[in-house]
Amino acid sequence: xxxxxxxxxxxxATAPGGxxxxxxxxxxxxxxxxxxxxxxxxxxxMGEDVGRYGGCYAVSTGLLEEFGPERIRDTPLSExxxxxxxxxAAMGGMRPIVEIMTVNFSLLALDQIVNNASTLRHMSxxxxxxxxxxxxxxxxxxQLAAQHSHSLEGWxxxxxxxxxxxxxxxxxxxxxxxxxxxxxxxxxxFEHATLYNAxxxxxxxxxxxxxWRAAVRRExxxxxxxxxxxxxxxxLEAAEALKxxxxxxEVIDLRSxxxxxxxxxxxxxxxxxxxxxxxxxxxxxxxxxEITARIVEQAFWDLDAPIQRVCSAEVPIxxxxxxxQAAVPQPGRIVAAAKATLGRD
Amino acid sequence: xxxxTHKPRxxxxxxxxxxxxxxxxxxxxxxxxxxxxxxxxxxxxxxYIGEEAVxxxxxxxxxxxxxVVATYREHGHALARGVPMTAVMAEMYGKAEGCSGGRGGSxxxxxxxxxxxxxxxxxxxxxxxxxxxxxxxKLAERPRVTACFFGEGAVAEGEFHESMNLAALWKLxxxxxxxxxxxxxxxxxxxxxxxxxxxLKAQAYGMPAEAVDGMDVVAIEAAALGAAAAVRAGEGPRxxxxxxxxxxxxxxxxxxxxxxxxxxxxxxxxxxxxxxxGWIKEAGLLHQEDVDRLEQEIAKEIDEAVAFAEAGxxxxxxTLTRHVYAEEAAS
Ligand SMILES: Cc1ncc(C[n+]2csc(CCOP(=O)(O)OP(=O)(O)O)c2C)c(N)n1
Numbered sequence: 001x002x003x004x005x006x007x008x009x010x011x012x013a014t015a016p017g018g019x020x021x022x023x024x025x026x027x028x029x030x031x032x033x034x035x036x037x038x039x040x041x042x043x044x045x046m047g048e049d050v051g052r053y054g055g056c057y058a059v060s061t062g063l064l065e066e067f068g069p070e071r072i073r074d075t076p077l078s079e080x081x082x083x084x085x086x087x088x089a090a091m092g093g094m095r096p097i098v099e100i101m102t103v104n105f106s107l108l109a110l111d112q113i114v115n116n117a118s119t120l121r122h123m124s125x126x127x128x129x130x131x132x133x134x135x136x137x138x139x140x141x142x143q144l145a146a147q148h149s150h151s152l153e154g155w156x157x158x159x160x161x162x163x164x165x166x167x168x169x170x171x172x173x174x175x176x177x178x179x180x181x182x183x184x185x186x187x188x189x190f191e192h193a194t195l196y197n198a199x200x201x202x203x204x205x206x207x208x209x210x211x212w213r214a215a216v217r218r219e220x221x222x223x224x225x226x227x228x229x230x231x232x233x234x235x236l237e238a239a240e241a242l243k244x245x246x247x248x249x250e251v252i253d254l255r256s257x258x259x260x261x262x263x264x265x266x267x268x269x270x271x272x273x274x275x276x277x278x279x280x281x282x283x284x285x286x287x288x289x290e291i292t293a294r295i296v297e298q299a300f301w302d303l304d305a306p307i308q309r310v311c312s313a314e315v316p317i318x319x320x321x322x323x324x325q326a327a328v329p330q331p332g333r334i335v336a337a338a339k340a341t342l343g344r345d
Numbered sequence: 346x347x348x349x350t351h352k353p354r355x356x357x358x359x360x361x362x363x364x365x366x367x368x369x370x371x372x373x374x375x376x377x378x379x380x381x382x383x384x385x386x387x388x389x390x391x392x393y394i395g396e397e398a399v400x401x402x403x404x405x406x407x408x409x410x411x412x413v414v415a416t417y418r419e420h421g422h423a424l425a426r427g428v429p430m431t432a433v434m435a436e437m438y439g440k441a442e443g444c445s446g447g448r449g450g451s452x453x454x455x456x457x458x459x460x461x462x463x464x465x466x467x468x469x470x471x472x473x474x475x476x477x478x479x480x481x482x483k484l485a486e487r488p489r490v491t492a493c494f495f496g497e498g499a500v501a502e503g504e505f506h507e508s509m510n511l512a513a514l515w516k517l518x519x520x521x522x523x524x525x526x527x528x529x530x531x532x533x534x535x536x537x538x539x540x541x542x543x544x545l546k547a548q549a550y551g552m553p554a555e556a557v558d559g560m561d562v563v564a565i566e567a568a569a570l571g572a573a574a575a576v577r578a579g580e581g582p583r584x585x586x587x588x589x590x591x592x593x594x595x596x597x598x599x600x601x602x603x604x605x606x607x608x609x610x611x612x613x614x615x616x617x618x619x620x621x622x623g624w625i626k627e628a629g630l631l632h633q634e635d636v637d638r639l640e641q642e643i644a645k646e647i648d649e650a651v652a653f654a655e656a657g658x659x660x661x662x663x664t665l666t667r668h669v670y671a672e673e674a675a676s
Binding site: 048049052053054056074075076077078079080081104105108142143144145146147148313314315316318319320321322323326327 | 387388389439440447448449450452453465466467468469470498499501502503504529530531532533536537538599600602603659660662665666667668669
């Protein structure tokens with residue numbers, strides 16, 4: 001496997017000669033919803049305060065005026081009922097986008113997601129699919145304390161029957177929705193709440209876009225940093241800091257948490273022989289544990305050092321800024337973990 | 346809703362105390378808004394301005410051994426329950442001297458000693474807890490009340506309906522107090538409920554329930570006293586729907602695209618303080634000097650609370666993983 005293969009992952013998505021626009025993550029998400037609604041009359045958006053309020057993170061601002069209250073549907077505070085209604089509507093032939101304000105409130109809809117959305121196809125012997133998209137914000141970092149700071153996408157990635165996407169760049173925020181809607185099965189999209197204001201480039205893509213493959217966001221030969229979503233930025237910062245110390249870190253953005261793109265991870269490890277996994281979720285029983293296990297199963301003999309994990313401290317997220325920041329992964333901890341794999345400090 | 350003509354006879358001390366509590370909350374909240382602009386308070390901040398009469402009136406019906414469960418809009422409830430303003434303000438800052446050790450912030454004020462079981466930030470999340478607190482009193486045969494405050498937005502949640510049923514079915518000593526301010530974030534009540542008379546939902550579960558003028562602190566106190574007495578006497582749960590209004594944004598992030606400024610202004614004219622002050626002055630029960638004196642005392646109390654919070658300590662990072670499990674060994 002040549003080291004160049006990794007960059008092909010990115011290159012595959014580039015339209016030759018395509019233009020690039022700069023926008024915010026929030027605007028990218030809104031553009032994706034608009035486009036999907038214009039394209040397909042079966043698509044509608046429903047959730048709490050998506051209409052008149054304009055979306056709790058202002059993603060859907062202006063869409064009510066454009067598409068009307070039937071298709072931009074404000075719901076009462078009834079997460080279980082409207083997520084279930086989304087599942088039913090998908091079975092009935094619609095293509096719903098259900099917005100749950102945050103992953104924290106998705107816990108009130110867990111029964112519908114885990115007992116219905118993920119199982120209906122199987123229980124019905126393949127007769128009933130659920131082509132549904134559920135979007136929600138996730139993550140800590142805004143001093144919202146324990147009940148509003150969960151990172152539970154890894155939990156959802158535990159469930160067969162669900163697919164999980166986590167756009168970590170503005171470009172992915174712009175493009176991941178359509179393939180999620182095109183998918184015959186339920187797809188959950190996790191948008192890290194600290195990303196909505198982030199600005200970034202969005203290339204014009206010529207249809208050749210695959211959200212299910214991991215992307216190599218930075219190439220390097222010394223250590224592989226594996227992350228996604230909200231911690232991608234901090235991981236790239238860490239990679240930059242490592243460069244100062246003469247360490248070339250490769251950064252993999254998982255993008256899809258289920259299915260996981262094992263091939264891209266193992267390919268990188270064959271080159272770097274060292275892995276650090278960065279995840280805002282807690283360590284115990286987690287996505288980072290799953291990735292660790294897969295590396296051990298598939299690339300054990302390629303490793304030169306124990307795998308390192310940089311995750312959130314095993315504590316509900318506290319309110320004060322200094323404690324919250326200490327609880328979640330930071331560039332400094334990522335740098336230290338990467339150096340540890342190289343036997344340096 | 347009864348007009349103001351049915352005011353019971355209240356002592357001067359009683360009136361002063363009610364006014365004092367409402368003013369304390371109003372000015373505390375105004376201070377918090379200021380401190381939020383200065384980034385002393387962070388995260389979500391939900392102000393209670395406009396709704397003071399509900400917490401102040403209802404809390405007067407409670408005894409020290411009763412329990413209180415509230416939402417993320419709970420600063421007023423904590424203050425009216427007697428949680429010291431210093432400890433509340435320190436919590437807003439996230440300082441170790443705060444009433445939740447700084448861990449909770451604005452949405453999670455706790456004070457076990459005063460049986461104040463939190464600010465819950467999941468809509469509807471407090472109701473089942475209140476049921477359980479009441480169940481423990483029932484099982485232990487303690488004549489206590491658990492007061493559970495929540496917004497009208499919560500009545501759309503399954504947890505509301507499950508709790509109504511359990512409370513009524515098991516005749517649990519809960520006093521439910523729905524603070525109907527007509528908006529759940531940007532969603533007006535009539536856009537989210539097929540039945541907008543919220544108390545009828547409780548009645549449907551066989552629970553005595555009534556609507557109360559939530560801008561009239563005296564009416565709320567009277568209704569709460571009656572309801573709490575019935576609950577304490579073992580007659581099962583009671584439900585009060587207090588019709589009020591939120592004068593400020595839902596939180597500090599809310600641009601309020603969903604309602605007219607004129608609507609807010611109209612409600613302000615009939616706010617709980619305007620109403621109460623108008624009544625007591627007109628009836629000659631209190632005088633401007635009384636109000637001025639209260640204002641001065643409260644300004645001082647707030648200054649002291651801010652100074653206390655400013656002087657407070659940040660918990661050291663070394664203890665980050667404290668309070669996940671009990672610190673005493675299992676017995
Ligand atoms: C289960 C759940 N869903 C959504 C939210 C986000 N949210 C917080 S407050 C709120 C509005 C609640 O309105 P209401 O119950 O009327 O209380 P108010 O804020 O008006 O006091 C919403 C939607 C939440 N905290 N919990």
